[in-house]
Amino acid sequence: QVQLQESGPGLVKPSQTLSLTCSVSGDSISSGTSYWNWIRQPAGGDLEWIGRIYHNGRPNYNPSLNSRVTISTDTSKNEFSLKLNSVTAADTAIYYCARADTSPFWYFTLWGRGTLVTVSS
């Protein structure tokens, strides 16, 4: 059974860097059959796609966040990570990691449970 699990600090100070990790079990992020994604959702708000990374390590980012986002993989640990710098209160949200499958359609077949990150001093 494939599972995704987000982890990281639940509280980040303004102007600092938000760092999260998604641990993948039951599948290999190096398989080349999936894109690995980060998606966020403010409390009571809508889903926002942040970015994705493929097995070859090439990422794509949401243009609205592009200058602040880095997504990377650690194949030895079978996990991928999100870094979002210069955070503000507007970055407070539930952050999900998700697997997207089946080129060229890339629909999100599997989601983590999400982790709440609050930006506050």
Place this chain on the structure above:
Amino acid sequence: SYELTQPLSVSVAQGQTARITCGGSYIQSKYVHWYQQKAGQAPVLVMYRDSKRPSGIPERFSGSNSGNTATLTISRAQGGDDGDEADYYCQVWDGNTGVFGGGTKLTVL
């Protein structure tokens, strides 16, 4: 940037048919995927490639995509804890950018 427009809310009587729309410029040229999100839970894929149901999703769920509008149709809508009341989001890819609609809250009366 590409935008998807959904109604904020849709209400349906139990047992009737609910239709949730997703509008976008010439959306028929894109593959539309739909996600159901119940309160306090992560989203779940309920429709992909416009009209294909993942395993485990009831046949009551169907989808279509034509012109500038994609539609998720839920027949014989169900209430209750395991029912269809939830937020529904459409999603497409605009090149290498993922785009979600604003979500529609479905209420089963």
